[in-house]
Amino acid sequence: MDTQHFDYIVIGGGSGGYAAARTARETRERVAIIDDAEELGGLCILKGCMPSKTLIYSAEVLHLAQKGKVFGLDIPKARSDMPALHERKLEIIKEFSDYRQEQLRSDRFTLFRSRAKFIDEGTIELSDGTKLTADHFMIATGSKVAVPPVEGLEGLPCWTSDDVLDLDFLPEKVIVLGGGIVACELAQFLRRVGAEVVQIQRSPRILKETSPEAAEVVEKAFRDEGIELFTDTELQSVEQAEGGFVVRFKHGGEEQLVRAPYLLNALGRRPATDGLGLEEAGVELRESGHIKCDGMQRTSNPKIYACGDVAGPHEIVHIAIMQGETAAKHATGRSAEAVDYDTLLGVVFTDPQVANVGLSEAELKERGIDHLSADYPFDDHGKSILMEAKYGYVKVLADTKGVVLGAECVGKDAGELIHAMAVAVSLKANVRDLLKVHWYHPTLSEIWSYPIEDIRDELK
Numbered sequence: 001m002d003t004q005h006f007d008y009i010v011i012g013g014g015s016g017g018y019a020a021a022r023t024a025r026e027t028r029e030r031v032a033i034i035d036d037a038e039e040l041g042g043l044c045i046l047k048g049c050m051p052s053k054t055l056i057y058s059a060e061v062l063h064l065a066q067k068g069k070v071f072g073l074d075i076p077k078a079r080s081d082m083p084a085l086h087e088r089k090l091e092i093i094k095e096f097s098d099y100r101q102e103q104l105r106s107d108r109f110t111l112f113r114s115r116a117k118f119i120d121e122g123t124i125e126l127s128d129g130t131k132l133t134a135d136h137f138m139i140a141t142g143s144k145v146a147v148p149p150v151e152g153l154e155g156l157p158c159w160t161s162d163d164v165l166d167l168d169f170l171p172e173k174v175i176v177l178g179g180g181i182v183a184c185e186l187a188q189f190l191r192r193v194g195a196e197v198v199q200i201q202r203s204p205r206i207l208k209e210t211s212p213e214a215a216e217v218v219e220k221a222f223r224d225e226g227i228e229l230f231t232d233t234e235l236q237s238v239e240q241a242e243g244g245f246v247v248r249f250k251h252g253g254e255e256q257l258v259r260a261p262y263l264l265n266a267l268g269r270r271p272a273t274d275g276l277g278l279e280e281a282g283v284e285l286r287e288s289g290h291i292k293c294d295g296m297q298r299t300s301n302p303k304i305y306a307c308g309d310v311a312g313p314h315e316i317v318h319i320a321i322m323q324g325e326t327a328a329k330h331a332t333g334r335s336a337e338a339v340d341y342d343t344l345l346g347v348v349f350t351d352p353q354v355a356n357v358g359l360s361e362a363e364l365k366e367r368g369i370d371h372l373s374a375d376y377p378f379d380d381h382g383k384s385i386l387m388e389a390k391y392g393y394v395k396v397l398a399d400t401k402g403v404v405l406g407a408e409c410v411g412k413d414a415g416e417l418i419h420a421m422a423v424a425v426s427l428k429a430n431v432r433d434l435l436k437v438h439w440y441h442p443t444l445s446e447i448w449s450y451p452i453e454d455i456r457d458e459l460k
Contacts, residue, residue, distance in 0.1 A: 003123070003131040003132065003133055004032075004130070004131070004132050004133075005030075005132075005133045005134065006030045006031065006032045006110070006132065006133070006134040006135075007024070007028035007029065007030045007031060007134065007135050007136075007332075008020075008021070008024040008025075008028050008030070008031045008032070008134060008135065008136050008137075008138070008328070008331065008332070009031075009032045009033075009034065009124065009132060009134040009136075009137050009138070010024075010031070010032070010033045010034070010137075010138040010140060011034045011035075011116045011124075011137070011138065011139050011140060011141055011276070012033075012034075012035060012042075012138075012139065012140035012141040012142060012308075012310075013033050013035035013037070013040055013041070013042060013100075013104050013111075013140075014041070014042025014043055014044065014045075014140060014142055014308065014320070015042050015043075015044050015045075015308070015317050015320050015321055015324075016140040016142075016307040016308030016309075016317075016320030016321060016323060016324040017033065017035075017042070017138060017140030017307070017308070017324065018033075018042070018100065018103065018104065018324075019307075019320070019321040019324035019325050019328075020138040020140060020305070020307060020324035020325070020327055020328040021033050021109055021138075021328075022103075022328075023324065023325045023328035023329060023332075024136075024138075024328040024331065024332055025108055025109065026332075027332045027333075027334065028332055030110070031108070031109050031110070032109065032110040032111070032112060032132065032134070033104055033109050033110070033111050033112070034111075034112045034114060034115075034116040034124070034126070034132075035104070035111070035112075035113065036113065036114055036115040036116075036127070039097065040097070040100065040101045040104055040105075041093075041096070041097035041100045041101060042100065042142070043142050043143070043309070044317045045093060045096045045097050045100055046093065046097060047161065047162050047165060048161075048317075049317055050092065050093045050096055051089050051092075051093050051165045052161075052165055052182075052185060052186070052189075052349070053349055054088065054089045054092050054093070055085060055089055055165065055189055056185060056188075056189050056349050058080075058085055058088070059080075059188070059189045059192035059193050060192070060351055062078055062079070062080055062192060062193065063192050063225075063351070065078035066078050067388070070388055071388070079194065080170060080193040080194055082167060082168055082169050082170050082193065083168050083169075085168075085193070086166070086167065086168040089165075112126060112130075112132075114126040114127045114128060114130070115127045115275070116132075116276070117275055117276055117277035117280075118276060118277035118278065118280050118281035118283075119131075119277060119280055120280055120281070121280075121281055121282050121301055121303065122134075122303055124137070134303075135303070135331075136303055136304070136305065136331035136332075137303060137304045137305065138304075138305045138306070138307065138324065138327060138328065138331075139276065139283075139291060139299075139304065139305070139306040139307075139310055139311075140306070140307050140308050140310065140320070140324065141271075141272040141273065141276065141310050142271075142272050142308060142309045142310060143269040143270060143271055143272055143309035143310065143315060144269060144270060144272045145160045145161070145162075145265065145268075145269055145270075146267060146268045146269055146270040147265065147267075148267050148268070150177075150235045150237070150238055150267075151236065151237040151238070152237045152238040152239045153238045153265065156238060156239075156240060156245075156263070156265075157240065158238075158245065158262075158263040158264065158265045159174075159262060159263060159264045159265065160264070160265055160266075161182050161186060161264075161266060163264075164186050164189070164190065164264060165186075170193060170194050170195060171190070171195045171261065171262045172195065172196060172261060173195060173196040173197075173198070173244075173260040173261055173262065174190050174195050174196070174197055174198075174260055174261075174262045174263070174264055175198045175199075175200065175245060175247055175258055175260040175262070175263045175264065176190070176197060176198070176199040176200070176264045176266055177200055177235070177238075177247070177263070177264065177265050177266060177267050178199075178200075178201065178264075178265070178266035178267040178268065179199065179201030179202075179203060179205070179206035179207065179208070179231065180206075180207070180208075180209070180266065180267075180268060181207065181209065181348050182266050182269075183199065183201075183206075183264075183266035183267075184199075184206055184207060184218065184222075184348065184350050185348070185349050185350055186264065186266060187199045187222070187227055187264075187266075188222065188225070188227065188350050188351065190264075191222075191225055191226060191227050192225070196226075196228075196260075197226075197227045197228065198227075198228045198230070198258050198260065199222070199227055199228070199229045199230065200230045200233055200235065200247065200249055200258075201229070201230065201231045201232075201233065202232075202233055202234070202235060203231065203232065204231055204232040205219065205231055205232075206218060206219055206222075206229070206231060207348060207350075207354060209346070209348075210348065210354050210356065210408075211356075211360060211361065211362070211408060213393075213410075214354045214392075214408065214410045217352060217354075217391055217392050217393075217410045218348075218350050218352065218354060218410070219231070220391070221350070221351065221352055221391050222350075230249070230251050230256070232251070232252075233249045233250060233251045233256075234249060234250040234251075235247070235248075235249045236248040236249055236250065236255075238263065241259070243259070243261060244259060244260050244261035244262065244263070245259065245260060245261075245262070245263040246258070246259050247259075247263070269309070269315070270289055271285075271288075271289045271290050271291065271309060271310045271311075271312070272309070272310055273285065273289065273291065273310060278291070281301055281304060282300060282301040283299045283300055283301050283304055283306075284299070284300040286312070288312065290310065290311055290312035290313070291306040291310055291311050293305070293306050293307075293311050295338030295339075296326060296327060296330040296336060296338060297311065297323050297324075297326055297327035297330070298327070298330065305327035305328075305330075305331060306327075307320055307323035307324040307326075307327055308320030308323065308324070311323065313341070314341070314344060314346070316346060318345075319339060319344075322339045323339055326338060326339060342358065342359060343357065343358055343422070343425050343426045344356075344357070344358070345357045345418065345419075345422050347414065347415035347418065349415065351412075352378075352389070352391040352392045352410050352411045352412060352414065353409075353410070353411065353412070353413065353414035353415050354408075354409075354410050354414060355408070355409045355410075355414035355415050355417065355418035356406070356407070356408050356409075356418070357406060357407050357418055357421050357422045357425050358397070358404070358405050358406030358407060358421075358422075358425035359397065359405050359406040360397075360406055360408070361373060361395075361397060361406075363406075364397060364405065364406070369399065369405070370399065370400050371397050371398060371399055371400070371405060372397070372398050372399075372400065372402075372455045372458050372459075373395060373396065373397050373398075373451075373455075374395070374396055374450075374451035374452075374454035374455050374458075375393050375394060375395040375396075375451055376393060376394055376447055376450040376451050376454075377392070377393045378390055378391060378392045378393060378394075378411045378412070378447065379391075381444075381446075381447045381450075382441070382442045382446075383442040383443055383444050383446065383447075384411065384412060384444060384447070386442070387412060387444075389411060389412030389444075391410070391411060391412075392409070392410035392411030392412075392414070393409075393410055393411065394407070394408070394409045394410075394411070394417070394447050394448055394450075394451060395407060395408040395409075395451060396421065396431070396448070396451040396452055396455060398430075398431055398455050400459075400460075401430070401459070402430045402431040402432055402455060402456065402459050403428050403429070403430050404421065404424040404425055404428075404429055404430070404431065404434070405425065406421075406425060407421035407424070407425065407448075409421075411444075412444060413444060417444055417445055417447075417448070420445055420448055421448065431452045431455045431456045431459070432456055432459075434448075434449075434452050435449070435452055435453065435456060437449075
């Protein structure tokens with residue numbers, strides 16, 4: 001069988017891989033994409049961002065309807081219709097997946113629906129024995145659900161996020177293992193559609209990727225909504241029993257046992273590198289299991305690049321796309337800039353949402369950067385009060401000259417509000433400049449003007 005040669009080969013057709021292929025195709029003719037998933041589209045479209053946020057938003061609408069009396073409304077009964085919820089989600093993600101599949105299958109690329117593995121530093125072998133070589137390669141295989149060493153968890157038929165996002169019925173009770181972003185978003189979704197939820201987190205707080213103050217706000221909201229939340233626990237064992245699952249753990253020095261018909265393993269994900277032949281390709285891994293890359297996303301093999309969840313350090317879709325574009329430009333001899341993680345933007349779609357941009361207060365202290373900070377609570381802000389959106393706060397961080405270095409927003413629509421500060425951080429705006437902005441009253445966005453004013457007043 002003859003070996004086929006390409007200018008650029010991408011393994012994985014998700015958001016990062018497609019971005020790399022599209023960017024390479026701007027200047028190269030022979031670009032191939034290899035993807036062996038049952039359905040083309042990638043994690044974000046099929047099993048991540050789009051389905052989860054579709055369901056989370058529906059649950060938010062339901063939550064508001066159930067609070068009708070608070071807003072002076074008479075809504076006799078509001079409840080979830082899980083089959084209808086499921087169908088709406090399928091219709092929405094189909095629009096995105098159809099478009100992505102159309103792009104991947106277009107004559108701009110050569111698409112191989114196969115599994116790929118490196119057999120040496122410059123050759124890929126497909127499942128059917130076909131061999132491919134290329135000037136450059138991109139690994140964009142994403143991540144998969146991790147199974148930590150908890151007694152009984154390996155091989156247990158528990159749910160993953162995929163199963164929750166595919167529900168077409170209302171589970172009566174679910175135990176959620178984990179306190180990261182996925183665990184928290186899905187725990188609240190399940191509670192809001194009507195399930196009883198027990199959430200067990202090993203760390204002292206949930207959302208350890210965020211600040212302790214942000215986590216505290218979300219924990220209060222979860223408990224207020226009826227989630228039975230345990231933090232700072234020691235998981236001892238998980239087992240399947242008659243009628244469901246049993247989880248044993250230590251909390252506050254005492255043995256605890258909870259039962260439920262359903263169990264969700266949301267204890268994290270790991271890079272999907274199994275079976276890729278990375279050792280044969282001379283591609284090194286970090287201790288975390290991610291592929292080791294430089295600023296241009298180039299691996300220890302200069303012909304091979306990596307992006308997205310498989311590379312890290314942040315498993316966020318827009319980061320995967322930026323990395324893919326950077327790598328493809330570099331591989332094709334064009335000017336490219338490394339992704340600037342000091343301007344990183346992140347959002348957690350709980351309610352209240354948690355959003356951050358730039359450097360956190362902890363990072364500023366760790367780097368020894370003198371800074372000013374100011375915050376303001378949502379429960380003292382006009383628009384949030386009339387919306388009954390009183391959880392949370394905004395915080396702005398600036399250097400001693402007033403240049404904005406970071407910001408945090410915990411509250412209603414924080415993922416939308418944070419973009420005002422994302423612009424400020426990326427453009428290195430000064431708080432004095434930001435006070436020239438027309439902050440319209442009454443809006444949620446107006447709340448940023450208060451900490452900005454406080455920092456301005458502190459400047460010499």
